[in-house]
Amino acid sequence: MNLILFGPPAAGKGTQAKRLTAERGYVQLSTGDMLRAARKSGSELGQKVAAIMDSGSLVSDEIVIALIEDALAQNKTAPGFIFDGFPRTVAQAEALDAMLARHGKQIDRVVQLEVDSQQLLDRVAKRFAEEGRADDNPESYKVRLNAYLAQTAPLIPYYEQKNKLRGVDGMAGIEDVATSIAAAIDAR
Numbered sequence: 345m346n347l348i349l350f351g352p353p354a355a356g357k358g359t360q361a362k363r364l365t366a367e368r369g370y371v372q373l374s375t376g377d378m379l380r381a382a383r384k385s386g387s388e389l390g391q392k393v394a395a396i397m398d399s400g401s402l403v404s405d406e407i408v409i410a411l412i413e414d415a416l417a418q419n420k421t422a423p424g425f426i427f428d429g430f431p432r433t434v435a436q437a438e439a440l441d442a443m444l445a446r447h448g449k450q451i452d453r454v455v456q457l458e459v460d461s462q463q464l465l466d467r468v469a470k471r472f473a474e475e476g477r478a479d480d481n482p483e484s485y486k487v488r489l490n491a492y493l494a495q496t497a498p499l500i501p502y503y504e505q506k507n508k509l510r511g512v513d514g515m516a517g518i519e520d521v522a523t524s525i526a527a528a529i530d531a532r
């Protein structure tokens with residue numbers, strides 16, 4: 345099972361991806377986590393993307409596609425992948441389909457976390473106060489949400505046409521969201 349967790353920034357994709365990893369042994373591939381790790385390590389890549397990330401804009405397709413390509417090559421025996429925060433553009437989705445095909449794999453399901461934008465703003469304001477992630481500040485979050493609407497939302501029809509998209513209510517509690525995601529994955 346290769347799955348994309350889809351939804352706007354701060355919809356709870358990372359939380360649910362970690363649960364699925366623990367419960368099913370799937371490998372979580374989060375480009376946001378990979379880019380943050382690159383920054384922490386002080387690598388050339390990390391330095392290159394830092395300002396873009398803090399502003400809330402997307403880094404280039406080329407960079408994130410290369411990260412995913414490496415991760416797929418390093419996890420050849422994984423029982424499944426959960427893509428979290430990737431793909432975020434149609435070009436990334438097309439590249440992902442091509443990369444998976446080279447490994448004899450495909451995307452089986454795209455689970456969309458449906459969330460209310462006002463509640464998202466409240467969540468992010470709270471997370472910014474608690475964790476201080478630079479791109480959670482209100483200005484950057486606005487840029488992230490706009491990037492989602494302009495560049496990422498077009499993936500909804502992309503996966504709908506392939507009949508892979510399933511929606512779940514992302515505003516329920518963490519346990520209930522997890523139950524709905526499990527049902528969406530296991531339904532034929």
Ligand code: ADP
Pocket residue numbers: 352353354355375376377379396397398400401402403404405408428429430431432436479488
């Ligand atoms: P969120 O919490 O908003 O879901 P992520 O942790 O996935 O955010 O990503 C944080 C930032 O990293 C993004 O705002 C963007 O700058 C960069 N990033 C992560 N994944 C991608 C991607 N697939 N394409 C382009 N930029 C990305």
